[in-house]
Amino acid sequence: MSCAEASNPVPGNLFSPRAMHVFAAVTLAAILGGSSAPTPLYHLYQQSWQLAPVMLTVIFSVYALVLLATLLTLGSLSDYVGRRPILFAGLVLSVLSMALFALASSAEWLIAARAVQGLAAGILSSTLGATLLDTNPRTGPLVNSTTPLLGMSVGALGSSALVTYAPRPTELIYEVLLALFVILAVLVWRMPETALRKPGALASLRPQISVPRQARAALLCISPSNIANWSLGGFYLSLMPSLLRVATGLDSPFVGGGLVALLTLSGATGILIARHWQPNRILLAGTSTVAVGVAITLAGVERQEVALMLFGTFVAGLGFGTSFYAATRTIMPLALPNERAGLLAAFFLQSYLAFSLPVIILGWLIPVLGLVAATQIYGSIVIALALMSLVATLLMGRR
The missing domain is CATH 1.20.1250.20 (MFS general substrate transporter like domains)
Structure with a gap:
C-alpha cells in the first residue's frame, strides 16, 4: 500500500495528509517541549522541598528510563493498530502527566509525573516520527531530526519566562501545556489515518535489540x-x-x-x-x-x-x-x-x-x-x- 493510499482522508476527516504532517510536527515539538519544561523549576523544587542533588537527577532520569522501555516495547505498535489510536493514547497520558506536575507537592509526585511523561513521550515520539515519514518521505527525516530540538528550546525558554515573570511558577506552565495537549487530542481524530491495521501487534511488543x-x-x-x-x-x-x-x-x-x-x-x-x-x-x-x-x-x-x-x-x-x-x-x-x-x-x-x-x-x-x-x-x-x-x-x- 502506498503512502498516498493510506493517507486519503476517510469520511468524517476534515484535514488533508499535508495537515497531518504539520500536526505531527507540532505535536512532536510540544511533547519534547513538555520534556524540557520542568528544567527551570528544579531549583525551586530543591529549595522548597530540601531535595538532595541526586534526587533532582533521579526525577530527571526516570523520564528517560521509562521512555527507553516504552520505545523498546511499544515503539512499533502503531504500525499494527494505526497511528491515530496510539497518538490519542499518548496525548491522554501527556494530559495526565501535566496534571500530576501541576498538583505536585513532593518529590514522589514529580517522579510519578516524569514516569507518565516518559511513557507518553515513548509512545508519541516513535509514532509521530513514522507519521512524518508517512506523509512526506522527502522532508520527514529532516523534520524528525530538528523538530525535537526546536521543541525543547521553546519548552525550556517558555517555561523560564513563565517561572520568572508570571504568577504560580510551579503550576502555570503545566496548565498551558495541559490545555495544548487536550486540543491536540481532540484534533487527532480529525486527521487522516496513515497506517492500516494488520496482524502482529502482540508480537511487536517483544524488544528486538541487535x-x-x-x-x-x-x-x-x-x-x-x-x-x-x-x-x-x-x-x-x-x-x-x-x-x-x-x-x-x-x-x-x-x-x-x-x-x-x-x-x-x-x-x-x-x-x-x-x-x-x-x-x-x-x-x-x-x-x-x-x-x-x-x-x-x-x-x-x-x-x-x-x-x-x-x-x-x-x-x-x-x-x-x-x-x-x-x-x-x-x-x-x-x-x-x-x-x-x-x-x-x-x-x-x-x-x-x-x-x-x-x-x-x-x-x-x-x-x-x-x-x-x-x-x-x-x-x-x-x-x-x-x-x-x-x-x-x-x-x-x-x-
Missing part, C-alpha cells in the same frame, strides 16, 4: 561521541541551571533555561548547516565542536563568566546536533531492512542510558565534591569521549 555484524565497527566508532552527546544533554536538562547559580551567583530561571534552550537551538542549527555533508565530515565536525564547546563552557564556570558559558554552550550545541545526526546517518544505512529495528533499538538503548545514568552518578558525587568540581570532572570526561570518537573517525577514514 547490532548487525557489518555495523559493529561503525557503532563502536561513534559510541564514545554518542555517549558524550547524550550525557551532555542530560546534564544541561537536569543540573545546568543549578550550576549557573552556584558558579556565578546568578539566580535567574530565565538565564538558566536560556542556556538549555541555546544548546538545543544551536543543535538544530548545526543539523541544518550540515545536512548535505557526508556523514564522516559531519562526525568529525560534531565531535571536535562538542569538545571545544564544553571546554569553553568549563572555562566560563571556572572564571564565573556567564557570557563565556553562553558562548561555550552555543558551540557545544552545534556539535550536539551534528554529532547525533552523523551517528544515525553513519550506522543506519549499514543495516538491511529487516535489521534496522534491532539496530535502532540498540542505538536508543545506548543513548538513553547515557542520557540518564551519568547524571545520577554525578548527583551522588556533588555532596562530596561540590557541584563545580564535579562538573569539571564530568565535562572533562565528555571532552575525552568526544575526542576518542574524533580519533577513531580519522583512523577509519584512512583505511
Whole structure:
C-alpha cells in the first residue's frame, strides 16, 4: 500500500495528509517541549522541598528510563493498530502527566509525573516520527531530526519566562501545556489515518535489540561521541541551571533555561548547516565542536563568566546536533531492512542510558565534591569521549 493510499482522508476527516504532517510536527515539538519544561523549576523544587542533588537527577532520569522501555516495547505498535489510536493514547497520558506536575507537592509526585511523561513521550515520539515519514518521505527525516530540538528550546525558554515573570511558577506552565495537549487530542481524530491495521501487534511488543555484524565497527566508532552527546544533554536538562547559580551567583530561571534552550537551538542549527555533508565530515565536525564547546563552557564556570558559558554552550550545541545526526546517518544505512529495528533499538538503548545514568552518578558525587568540581570532572570526561570518537573517525577514514 502506498503512502498516498493510506493517507486519503476517510469520511468524517476534515484535514488533508499535508495537515497531518504539520500536526505531527507540532505535536512532536510540544511533547519534547513538555520534556524540557520542568528544567527551570528544579531549583525551586530543591529549595522548597530540601531535595538532595541526586534526587533532582533521579526525577530527571526516570523520564528517560521509562521512555527507553516504552520505545523498546511499544515503539512499533502503531504500525499494527494505526497511528491515530496510539497518538490519542499518548496525548491522554501527556494530559495526565501535566496534571500530576501541576498538583505536585513532593518529590514522589514529580517522579510519578516524569514516569507518565516518559511513557507518553515513548509512545508519541516513535509514532509521530513514522507519521512524518508517512506523509512526506522527502522532508520527514529532516523534520524528525530538528523538530525535537526546536521543541525543547521553546519548552525550556517558555517555561523560564513563565517561572520568572508570571504568577504560580510551579503550576502555570503545566496548565498551558495541559490545555495544548487536550486540543491536540481532540484534533487527532480529525486527521487522516496513515497506517492500516494488520496482524502482529502482540508480537511487536517483544524488544528486538541487535547490532548487525557489518555495523559493529561503525557503532563502536561513534559510541564514545554518542555517549558524550547524550550525557551532555542530560546534564544541561537536569543540573545546568543549578550550576549557573552556584558558579556565578546568578539566580535567574530565565538565564538558566536560556542556556538549555541555546544548546538545543544551536543543535538544530548545526543539523541544518550540515545536512548535505557526508556523514564522516559531519562526525568529525560534531565531535571536535562538542569538545571545544564544553571546554569553553568549563572555562566560563571556572572564571564565573556567564557570557563565556553562553558562548561555550552555543558551540557545544552545534556539535550536539551534528554529532547525533552523523551517528544515525553513519550506522543506519549499514543495516538491511529487516535489521534496522534491532539496530535502532540498540542505538536508543545506548543513548538513553547515557542520557540518564551519568547524571545520577554525578548527583551522588556533588555532596562530596561540590557541584563545580564535579562538573569539571564530568565535562572533562565528555571532552575525552568526544575526542576518542574524533580519533577513531580519522583512523577509519584512512583505511
